[in-house]
Amino acid sequence: MDRRKALQKTGLFAGATLMMPTMLSILQSCNEENRLHWTPEFFTEDEAKTVSLLVDMILPRTDTPGALDVKSDIFMDKVIARTYDAEGQEHMRSEIAAFNAKCEEQYGAAFIDLDESDRIAVLQEAEANSGKFNPGVWGTSVGEQEPIGFYRGLKSMAIWAYFTSEEIGENVLSYDPIPGNYEPCRPVSEVGNRWSL
């Protein structure tokens, strides 16, 4: 893959501030014959690339770090490898395969090989067609839960991985490990971002 094409493909994140490590790592990976710069425990190389690209599109670097900056994709791979049972792992694999098969069918290539506008179209369609999570009460979702599907499930996992990373949890979200007291009605303006804990 040549550099120019790679740039076009990641054009979703174009802009001077984005031409930094995230982009560089993608460019570097191109130079290294498009290899991953990390070794997945669970994903195949193509699956890992798919997931990395997805989480980067969902949570890109802005003036705050993106999902790849805090290694959300690497953590997700680890979680699937170490906490999913064989059935859950197989399901994840088949969902990625089905996601790519749909990309092939509609756009003629696997997700990572699509150009930017097609990838955006894929995600927009996934947003519109994926089920949504019901609210939870004490750790368990309530009400009639519609099927979530691969995209929303992966997105949820990516956000969890992102929010619970040290960089985001301590430096981007509002971090207060020992509040000391309870203020029942504090203006948002005095807190800032959502509490990380």
Add this chain to the structure above:
Amino acid sequence: MANFNIDAKKDVTYDAIVIGSGISGGWAAKELCEKGLKTLVLERGKIVEHVVDYTTMNLDPWDMELRGGLTPEQKKKHYKAIRSGWIGTDTEHFWADDAANPYTEEKPFLWLRGHQMGGKSLLWGKQTYRWSDLDFEANAKDGHGVDWPIRYKDIEPWYTYVEKFAGISGEALGLPQLPDSHFLPPMELNCVEKHIKSRIEEQFKGRNMTIGRVAHLTQPHNGRGQCQYRNRCSRGCPYGAYFSSNATTLPAANATGNLTIRPYSIVQSVIYDDKKGKATGVRIIDAETNEDIEYSAKIIFVNASALSTTQILMNSKSNRFENGLGNDSGELGHNLMDHTYRVGAIGKVEGFDDKYYKGRRPNGIYIPRYVNIDEASKSDKFVRGFGYQGGAHRGGNPANVESFGAEFKNSILKPGPWEFFITGFAECLPYHENKITLNHEVLDKWGQPTLTIDAEFKENEKALNKQIQEDAVEMLEAAGLKDIIGFDKEHPPGYGVHEMGTARMGRDPKTSVLNGFNQVHAAKNVFVTDGACMTSSSCVNPSLTYMALTARAANHAVSELKKQNL
């Protein structure tokens, strides 16, 4: 509070033996030790020393390799308890090993256990409510179960006594159906909860919303620190800000010099001497060495947690008690109860986008029972009643937002939408056929018989749940919430973790196991003061009542011992 006397002297004779070190066992140990009795506490699990053994208390998510996720091995170890949704890597070490300690569900039943010093007092919800005569008179009035041998006036001073030691925060309301405790200052409702409270109380006469009454300190108390609003209670609190045996009763017992605690001690049975006509000790299996050891004492408190206590009694067979110690009535193992769980409503609250809070309050709101409390509130659909817990917070699931990319990411860094929910706890009637039995086919890791649990909620509980959900939706609608979802997870018993009954108190030895002072009718030096003793289930959380009954029974025990009646 170091320097526990951990079976150092190898004594086998004590004044008193307490089986279990959870909420009620801790209280028994404290009271008996403070009254001068050399007391042995037998704990089937490991020692968990306050603060020292709270290994996860300060971990942030990113400090845990899987940030709370459980490995397949851990899931296998907790294959039953995992259904609760409560178990993560931060608390996994405080939940019992289901694989080593199996049980059989004749009908679905979740049995959650904490096999360590402190038991489930490390893990409990800390909601603490007094029962009232509405509860103590309920069986007598509507004819379900048998009459309680006590009334509110019998237990009232003991509620005050345990509350003063434990430290209960809450708001006094003066409600007859939910008597006020001896309170520390209440925690506060947040602005959305205050708003909803006023809407509900305006529109529904007789309904109140208050902050949960909890065993969390809102100010320093008896040498313990106040709540720091970290909401990491179940990992063990470094400040001792919530009531656990580890932070309160066991150190108090230890301070007397009269306490010995023996970990890894699985009580196999209580030894009953047919000639003496009383219990003389207990038989244990050392969980690590498999050694059988006998300990003797003048009085025995069985506080192993409701079902385990009854399991021990059922396994304690003698010529006098062929069907289990104290089982003249045939009621041992019967009348198992729990509260219904996760039935209510949740919705979104608009108009408070500029408001937030600081601190993670380990507490929520409470709506006390308002049905069947008098003629005017009488239901023709069910007997007994329910109360609600709940709360408002900013959350939502950011993954639901139909967007991705830079703007999306920046938007979800901001506080999410306000949500408010209430979830009911309904009283369960004491049905004889809801029972546990010894299972000699399925043995535990130590070759001991296990339990088969055969219990279900019936028509009355289902009718209560229907009303809980309908009322919840109606209240949230009246409060102006949006996107309201009524729910009933239809959990089987056990999910409430308020197992009660199976060795009930009563007036008549022919229909009950224990008398009005929690003594086994026909073996008066054996006391049962945990959930097993309960004659009915009320709709409020039971732990405070276990504490009060235990302190009352322990003081009675010492008094009877002095009179040489035991």
